[in-house]
Amino acid sequence: MTAKRLIYLYSDSTFTPWKENIFGRTIASFLQSTPENYYPYVTHFVGFTEEFANFLRQFDIVFNVCYGFGEYGQHEISQWLESKEIQHTASLYESQKMAKDKVELPALCKRIGAYTPAIIPLGELANHEAQRFIAKPRFGSLHQNMHVFEKENIPYELLMEQEDLVIQPYLTGREFTVGIIPDEEAQEYICLTPLEIKPDDDREVYIAGQKYGTTEKVLNPELDKQLCEEMKQTVLKLHKVLNLRGMSRTDIRLSDGKIYILDINTMPNLDANSFLPYIAKNEGISLQELFRRLLLRFENVYFKTDNLVLAGVEN
Incomplete structure (x- = not known):
């Protein structure tokens, strides 16, 4: 049986929005863990170009471990791959976005x-029954950019400065x-x-x-x-x-x-x-x-x- 051509698609941590934990050593462990019926290759994500899409189409399967690129998130990488009809292993864009x-x-x-914890409008915090709250990015992950604060010390300036924050009771x-x-x-x-x-x-x-x-x-x-x-x-x-x-x-x-x-x-x-x-x-x-x-x-x-x-x- 001919081995399928598999390519690991990734971006180094420094290039991803949330600085996910992925480095050269990570990719080395991926190569060592590739099943025998696949022949592995590796590439960085280099951009949303037709030339790069044509390159990826050479492979039977794209093992998608690209957690973003610059300001673009992992779901947007998946969206681009799907728009170019490139088969990849991650969940599809619509599922990821939801x-x-x-x-x-x-x-x-x-x-x-x-x-799931209730979402509280900023204007209702002072009258809410909860005494402690957490604010987090609407689309964020990795437990980053979260703020925990008490009802008696609501950081209104911080909460208004940052866009797309979701505020919930701290459980x-x-x-x-x-x-x-x-x-x-x-x-x-x-x-x-x-x-x-x-x-x-x-x-x-x-x-x-x-x-x-x-x-x-x-x-x-x-x-x-x-x-x-x-x-x-x-x-x-x-x-x-x-x-x-x-x-x-x-x-x-x-x-x-x-x-x-x-x-x-x-x-x-x-x-x-x-x-x-x-x-x-x-x-x-x-x-x-x-x-x-x-x-x-x-x-x-x-x-x-x-x-x-x-x-x-x-x-």
Whole structure:
């Protein structure tokens, strides 16, 4: 059987809007993890040109790990690839755009009977029942550019300066991130065991990362079995209702016994130090096995007909 020609399409962290964790070492690990039935190549994203589109069309499949380019986000990269009828592994533009838009999240969660924090207009903060709030970019990710503030000290100037900020009550509770990948046969999607993001002390305010103090990644957290299963099924429903492809990772807060959806990542970073590979490895799924499943899923569904690729129809 002739090996398919696969090309990894990426941008270095310095060229992506949110400075995602992807470097030369990341791509080296990708090459080492490529399944044997693929012959791998690598390219930077160099721009929205017809010449570059023609270059990408030479390959059987574009493994899309391009998290943006300059001011353009990952969903806009996918949109351009689709407009040029280039087959790529990431979720399609419309699905990514819907998942990234926090203004649309309440309606999306309502469709599957899930909770998400309410969105509060700036003018209603002073009279709102909540005492603590969080402001975050409407389309942002990676827990960046978030601001937590108290009702008694609302930073009106900051909130008015920044465009497209979403303001929500800050939920006190435990935070988890939950990954979705194809099963071993790449016929269905499965949910991996939630990973807990825990502050390194007993503080109430924390965000994954360093801005509000360091956090820790806790594998196999202590969690009621029924609640854990509900958490996994909720995230799996989200993945399916959005018609996401291959994989996703969703951040949630457990507050007052309820599961709240915070953010949906349609293109989880695949660097070895990032959440999804870390969670998968804990369940005995190596990066090579993860790539095998992702590519087999793509072949099972999207290589069948071009119209399936462009329409994003799942079987």
